[in-house]
Amino acid sequence: GESVGLHLPTLSVQEGDNSIINCAYSNSASDYFIWYKQESGKGPQFIIDIRSNMDKRQGQRVTVLLNKTVKHLSLQIAATQPGDSAVYFCAENRRSGGSNYKLTFGKGTLLTVNP
Amino acid sequence: DAMVIQNPRYQVTQFGKPVTLSCSQTLNHNVMYWYQQKSSQAPKLLFHYYDKDFNNEADTPDNFQSRRPNTSFCFLDIRSPGLGDAAMYLCATSRDRRPAELFFGSGTQLSVL
Structure with missing residues (x-):
């Protein structure tokens, strides 16, 4: 079965608020983890990745946190905009x-x- | 702009009638992937090519085949499509075997009647 999963299937936020999307994984051998964004009718688009030896990485308006102790990954989007509406996938x-x-x-x- | 292009955008085929989906890339990447994505699900890897080296996933049905005649082009052949093969098929590329950033095309939505 899949070793990467998400806690919540949907998330609704107000424009301007911060968004947090969570992901759990089970395979400790993964080299790194990646977040993708998929808008309706399009292929997934790379957002940000994080190596397994890191616990935080920041990009433009996005931050990924990795907690290896509890095998948890999160994507934080600051000042969420309408253009951020999409499906977000974590990947290992x-x-x-x-x-x-x-x-x-x-x-x-x-x-x-x-x- | 360099990109991954999939044709056609929508494809309709009949049950059991062979169909070929196409993908081209101008990124000159070594690796090309085919993913299957069913509605509201995550993309599922079918197979990939590293240059001319073909790598099939263990659970990819024999009904799915692929060809990569050159660096730029890759094809997905479905020999006898079933109703369960209706899905979005996504082509992607990466520079090397250790992908983080995959570059995806917009996909081909396959319908099987």
């Missing part, structure tokens, strides 16, 4: 055999931003 990257790596997506969270 780990070796799948030989020199191959596999990116496995977890279940998505639908973020809806209300004006």
Whole structure:
């Protein structure tokens, strides 16, 4: 079964508020973790990644936190905008055999931003 | 702009009738992937090519095949589509075998009648 999953399937926030999307994982061997955003009718788009030896990484308006003790990953979006409305997937990257790596997506969270 | 292009955007086929989906990339990336995404689900990896080296996922049905004639193009062949194969098919690329940032196309939505 999947080793990456999300706590909540939907999240609704007001424009301007901060959003927090959570993800649990079960495989300690993952090299790093990635967040993708998928807008309706489009392919997933890379947002930010974090290596397994880090606990925090910041990007433009986004922060990813990694808690290896409880195997938990979160994506924080500051000052959420209507354009942030999308499905957000966490994904993990780990070796799948030989020199191959596999990116496995977890279940998505639908973020809806209300004006 | 460099990108991943999938054609067609929508594809309708009949039950059991072979269908081919196309993907091209101008990024000159070594690795190309095919993912299947059903409604409200996460993308599921079917297989990938590292250059000409084909890597099939263990649970990908034999009904799904792929070809990569050159760096730029990759095809997904569904030999005998069933109703359960209706899905969005996403092509993606990455620079190397250790993907973090995958570059996705917009997908082909396949319907099976």
